[in-house]
Amino acid sequence: MKILVGMSGGxxxxxxxxxxxxxxxxxxxxxxxxxxxxxxLERRAGSRSCFAPDxxxxxAQIQKxxxxxxIEHTVLELSDRFEELVLDNFKSEYLGGRTPNPCVWCNxxxxxxxxxxxxxxxxxxxxxxxxxxxxxxxxxxxxLCIERAVDRRKDQSYFLYRLSQEQLGRTxxxxxxxxxxxxxxxxxxxxxxxxDQSESQDFYDGDYTDLFDVEDRVGNIVNLxxxxxxxxxxxxxxxxxxxxxxxxxxxxxxxVIALHPERNEVVVxxxxxxxQTTVAATDVVWQSCTSVAGEVEAKFRSMSExxxxxxxxEGDHISARFPSSVHGAAxxxxxxxxxxDRIVCGGIITAAQ
Numbered sequence: 001m002k003i004l005v006g007m008s009g010g011x012x013x014x015x016x017x018x019x020x021x022x023x024x025x026x027x028x029x030x031x032x033x034x035x036x037x038x039x040x041l042e043r044r045a046g047s048r049s050c051f052a053p054d055x056x057x058x059x060a061q062i063q064k065x066x067x068x069x070x071i072e073h074t075v076l077e078l079s080d081r082f083e084e085l086v087l088d089n090f091k092s093e094y095l096g097g098r099t100p101n102p103c104v105w106c107n108x109x110x111x112x113x114x115x116x117x118x119x120x121x122x123x124x125x126x127x128x129x130x131x132x133x134x135x136x137x138x139x140x141x142x143x144l145c146i147e148r149a150v151d152r153r154k155d156q157s158y159f160l161y162r163l164s165q166e167q168l169g170r171t172x173x174x175x176x177x178x179x180x181x182x183x184x185x186x187x188x189x190x191x192x193x194x195x196d197q198s199e200s201q202d203f204y205d206g207d208y209t210d211l212f213d214v215e216d217r218v219g220n221i222v223n224l225x226x227x228x229x230x231x232x233x234x235x236x237x238x239x240x241x242x243x244x245x246x247x248x249x250x251x252x253x254x255x256v257i258a259l260h261p262e263r264n265e266v267v268v269x270x271x272x273x274x275x276q277t278t279v280a281a282t283d284v285v286w287q288s289c290t291s292v293a294g295e296v297e298a299k300f301r302s303m304s305e306x307x308x309x310x311x312x313x314e315g316d317h318i319s320a321r322f323p324s325s326v327h328g329a330a331x332x333x334x335x336x337x338x339x340x341d342r343i344v345c346g347g348i349i350t351a352a353q
Contacts, residue, residue, distance in 0.1 A: 001127045001128060002025070002026045002125060002126040002128075003020050003025045003027050003028075003126060003127065003128045003129070003130050003172065004029075004030050004116070004119060004126040004128070004129050004130070005027055005028070005030065005071075005129075005130045005131070006030055006031070006032075006111060006115065006129065006131045006132075007030065007031050007062050007065070007066070008050060008062075009058045009059075009061050009062045010132065011183065011184065011187050011192070011193055012133075013131060013132035014065050014069075014132075014187070014190075014192045015175065015183050015187055015190075015192075016130055016131065016132040016175055017066070017071060018190060019174050019175075019186070020130060020174055021069050021070065027069070027071045028073070028074065028124065028126065029062065029065075029066045029069075029072070029073040029074070030074050030075075030124075031058075031059060031073070031074075031075050032075070032076045032077075032115045033059075033075060033078065033079060034050070034078055034079050034082035034110070050203050059075060065192045068192060074119075074122075074124065076115055076119065076122075078114055078115060081109075081110060081114045085105065085109040085110060085114070086102050086106050086109065086110060087102075089105060090102045090208075091211065091212050091213075093332045094208065094212065094332075095235075095236055096332075097235050097259035097260065097261040097331070098259075098330070098331045098332025099239040099240060099331070099332040099333050100332045101302065101332075101333055102203050103302075104159055104161070104162055104334055105162070106203065107159055107160055107162065107163065108162035108163060108164075111131070112129065112131075113167070116129050116170070128170055128171065128172050129170055129171055130171070130172040130173070130174055131171075131173065132174075132175055133156045133159075133160065133173050133176075134149035134151055134154040134155055134156045134175055134176060134180075135148070135155065135156050135157045135176050136148070136149060136150075136173060137168055137171060137172075140288040140289075143165060143286075143287065143288055143289075143290075145168070145287035145288035145342045145343050145344075146160045146161060146168070146287060146342070146343045147176075147341055147342045147343070148338070148342075149173075149176045150176065150179060151179040151180050153180070154179075157336075157338075158302050158334070158336050158346075161285060161287065161334065161336045161343050161345070161346035162334075162346065163285075164285070208236075209234075209236060209237065212236060214234070214236070216234045217233070217234045218232070218233055218234075219231065219232055219234070219235065219263070219264030219265055219266065220232075220264075220266070221246065221247065221248055221267075222266070222267055222268070223267070223268060223269060224257070224269050224273060229248045229254075230247050230248035231247075232247060235259045235261055235264060235265070235266055238256050238266050239256065239330055240256055240257070240258070240328065240330030240331070240352070241255060241256060241274065241328030241329075241330060242256040243255050243256075246266075246268060250270075253270070253271065254268040254269065254270065255268060255269060255270070255271060255327075256274075257273060257274050271327070274328075275325035275326070275327055276322070276325060276327065276329050276352045276353055277321060277325050277326075277353070278320070278321050278322070278351075278352070278353055279300055279319065279320050279326075279329045279335050279349055279351070279352045280317070280318070280319040280349070280351045280352075281318050281319070281334070281335040281346070281347030281349045281350060282316050282317050282350050283347050283348045284316050284317065284318055284346070284347035285345060285346055286344075286345045287342070287343045287345060288342050288343060288344050288345075289345065291313065291314035292312060292314070292318060292337060292344050292345060293311070293313075294311070294312075295308070295310055295311075296309055296310070296311045296320065296338060296339055297309065297337070297339070298311065298322070298335060298336070298337050298338070299335075299338070300326070300329040300333055300334070300335050300336075300349060300352075301328060306338060307322055307324070307326055308322070308324070309321060309322050309337075310323070311337050311344075313345070316347075317347075318337065318345060329349060329352035330352065331349050331350055331351065331352065332348065332349065333348075333349050334346050334348060335347055335348075335349050
């Protein structure tokens with residue numbers, strides 16, 4: 001089988017490519033460059049983020065790894081598509097008082113979308129596309145779906161819920177059945193990297209506001225009664241559920257409860273005032289089912305745990321009710337529903353209360 005492997009230069013994608021080659025497949029590595037002309041930004045020392053300037057050293061390292069594995073490698077320039085499909089959304093969401101997850105959109109539209117499509121259009125012939133994500137693909141109700149990885153600590157299924165049936169049908173996750181310790185053990189036998197090789201970080205390791213190209217705008221920080229507690233320099237510096245760095249003092253910890261762009265206002269409250277019992281989402285992608293009703297497990301932040309919930313929905317709307325109150329679900333983030341470790345569906349949060 002001819003397999004195209006998305007390679008970041010990290011341990012996981014390198015091991016994934018090596019394993020596929022050892023299994024007898026015809027493998028080619030591919031890397032996308034997504035940095036644009038933001039020349040006023042500099043790459044931080046030791047940066048491992050995927051969105052960073054000057055990737056020449058990273059590309060050289062990936063090419064070296066591919067030579068060690070014995071596979072070809074190609075690079076695709078996708079900065080214009082990334083700007084249009086991911087960064088524009090990222091900026092507009094934050095300025096609108098919401099909290100987007102750019103990795104979710106990048107996976108659907110760029111990494112498993114435009115990069116694969118452009119590779120075919122450029123004449124590369126392959127049967128499957130593979131990455132080093134920790135996730136698995138299964139089948140349920142005659143549909144393909146993402147399943148959680150064996151290594152629960154590294155599971156990345158949340159970031160992949162927007163993949164379509166077509167995308168899932170052409171995708172492989174060679175590391176989904178392995179633990180991180182097993183992957184590191186394989187890497188140590190090869191080895192492709194220095195022993196102190198750091199893990200890939202968030203998509204951007206600077207201050208997110210670097211990417212907004214807007215001036216700070218002073219506004220009020222208020223409590224639920226509308227009393228002014230302090231000022232802020234722009235609602236885009238805050239997210240729902242945030243506790244640290246609010247710039248106001250209190251006898252008890254305060255949390256961001258709401259952001260009002262029309263009033264340029266940040267609303268804060270104590271933890272009991274920030275608790276939520278219902279989360280609603282739209283722009284839904286269905287995986288193992290095409291409707292949902294009843295008990296599920298739900299996740300609403302990439303780093304949050306799975307919570308028991310009762311869900312309902314079909315078409316383009318879902319909602320989840322939590323028997324035990326939760327905290328930190330934010331409009332713009334993703335609500336992803338699971339049953340028996342497989343993804344039922346997920347969508348973009350519109351309300352949490």
